[in-house]
Amino acid sequence: MRSYAQSIALYERTKKSLAGGVSSNVRYAATPVPLFFVRGEGARLYDVDGNVHIDYVLGNGPAILGHAPQPVIDAVARSLADGQVFAAQTPRETELSERLVRLLPGAEVVRFATSGTEAVLMAMRLARAFTGRDKILKFEGHYHGWSDQAYISARPPLNEAGPADAPVPVAGSPGMPASVLGDTVVCGWNDLDLLRQALERHKGEIAGVLMEPMMVNGGAAPPEPGYLEGARDLCREHGALFLCDEVITGFRLGLKGAQHRFGVTADLAIYAKAVAAGFPLALVAGRRDVMNTLLDKGVMHGGTYNGNVQSMSAALAALDVLQADDGAVYRDLERRGTRLMQGLAELAARHKVPARVQGAPAIFQVHFTAGPAPRNYRDAVACDRDRALAFHRLLQEEGIRVNQQAKFFLSTAHDDAIIDETLAAADKVMAQL
Numbered sequence: 001m002r003s004y005a006q007s008i009a010l011y012e013r014t015k016k017s018l019a020g021g022v023s024s025n026v027r028y029a030a031t032p033v034p035l036f037f038v039r040g041e042g043a044r045l046y047d048v049d050g051n052v053h054i055d056y057v058l059g060n061g062p063a064i065l066g067h068a069p070q071p072v073i074d075a076v077a078r079s080l081a082d083g084q085v086f087a088a089q090t091p092r093e094t095e096l097s098e099r100l101v102r103l104l105p106g107a108e109v110v111r112f113a114t115s116g117t118e119a120v121l122m123a124m125r126l127a128r129a130f131t132g133r134d135k136i137l138k139f140e141g142h143y144h145g146w147s148d149q150a151y152i153s154a155r156p157p158l159n160e161a162g163p164a165d166a167p168v169p170v171a172g173s174p175g176m177p178a179s180v181l182g183d184t185v186v187c188g189w190n191d192l193d194l195l196r197q198a199l200e201r202h203k204g205e206i207a208g209v210l211m212e213p214m215m216v217n218g219g220a221a222p223p224e225p226g227y228l229e230g231a232r233d234l235c236r237e238h239g240a241l242f243l244c245d246e247v248i249t250g251f252r253l254g255l256k257g258a259q260h261r262f263g264v265t266a267d268l269a270i271y272a273k274a275v276a277a278g279f280p281l282a283l284v285a286g287r288r289d290v291m292n293t294l295l296d297k298g299v300m301h302g303g304t305y306n307g308n309v310q311s312m313s314a315a316l317a318a319l320d321v322l323q324a325d326d327g328a329v330y331r332d333l334e335r336r337g338t339r340l341m342q343g344l345a346e347l348a349a350r351h352k353v354p355a356r357v358q359g360a361p362a363i364f365q366v367h368f369t370a371g372p373a374p375r376n377y378r379d380a381v382a383c384d385r386d387r388a389l390a391f392h393r394l395l396q397e398e399g400i401r402v403n404q405q406a407k408f409f410l411s412t413a414h415d416d417a418i419i420d421e422t423l424a425a426a427d428k429v430m431a432q433l
């Protein structure tokens, strides 16, 4: 058994000064307590007890180049002496915005923010200002940050969530005013009939349809063929903006994200996480006419740290690596991720553990189910969560860190030897499941 004595002691101590002992509630979901890490390098994390973890959590997505990627830390180190925040522009913003506009699908212009939560808020405000409508349609199981406006039906208990064909919006936290629910329409994902019906029920009211273009947070599930195109077309028909939250999928499902992978273009897309390889940066990218309401209509968006020198430098350096040789790193990432997905599926089958490995090679989930692979949130919550938790716990004992839902984020630092090591550990774990 690995010892976590130092993490446990530090957690107890920290709780006395840091509310709940953590800086994000997401971090409670850890075994046996929120662990304390002293260092990360490449695919590995080192905790205060001296345990080494091959990390498939990767900060929940940002560390696309692994931990402490040399080109990024070098660039940030060089930038430090230039200062941090000016409450003004810096040429690095010009350079980064130009590169992103050249690269990203549908990105006529971009605007920088600091976290995904804020960038989603900006996109929702832009959609409302542009269309003159108040309601946002979102999908059950899709997470768009923790704001009052967006943390709705992200992981609703099914006894509160209403019928699958017309879910009711469920506030995700105490302290959220009930009024926000009135401006939110919730729909089941991956089903065009449900979306059509919801848009008909709220004809002329929906400013934007917001989704994770591949569901990750509510259970990894790709869009069914034709779904994203159909959703985009329904948005057009109803005068609603099509809003893709690529906070996880951007720079992960490929250099140009989920939109390019699945062949659609959103009116506005939101990126964060992998774009700056671990530094805080988010952005909204999209149609010039919509984005220009920031200037023309005085739509407010602010943020002290937006465009800060270090985040700009990190993203520019990360892009150099990610864009090199037309995205060569993604070809390796796809190959290794596919090998890991297939290897895990084969191990599950060999050990007679009913499981479906689903998602994309750089972010996927092991769903423990004897049924078909989940296609939406309700399917995903019907899977065996206790088994996922046991898988997480047992893998951690073998030095492999996945989250409690058995999700795997891959980085370019997860080389073939690491995949082999992971599969050897998973072999032992599947035998115990």
Ligand SMILES: Cc1ncc(COP(=O)(O)O)c(C=O)c1O
Residues within 6 Å of the ligand: 060, 114, 115, 116, 117, 118, 120, 143, 144, 145, 146, 212, 217, 245, 246, 247, 248, 272, 273
């Ligand atoms: C799809 C999606 N959107 C938005 C967010 C919020 O981003 P942040 O945590 O940077 O505020 C997340 C965070 O996990 C996310 O996964």
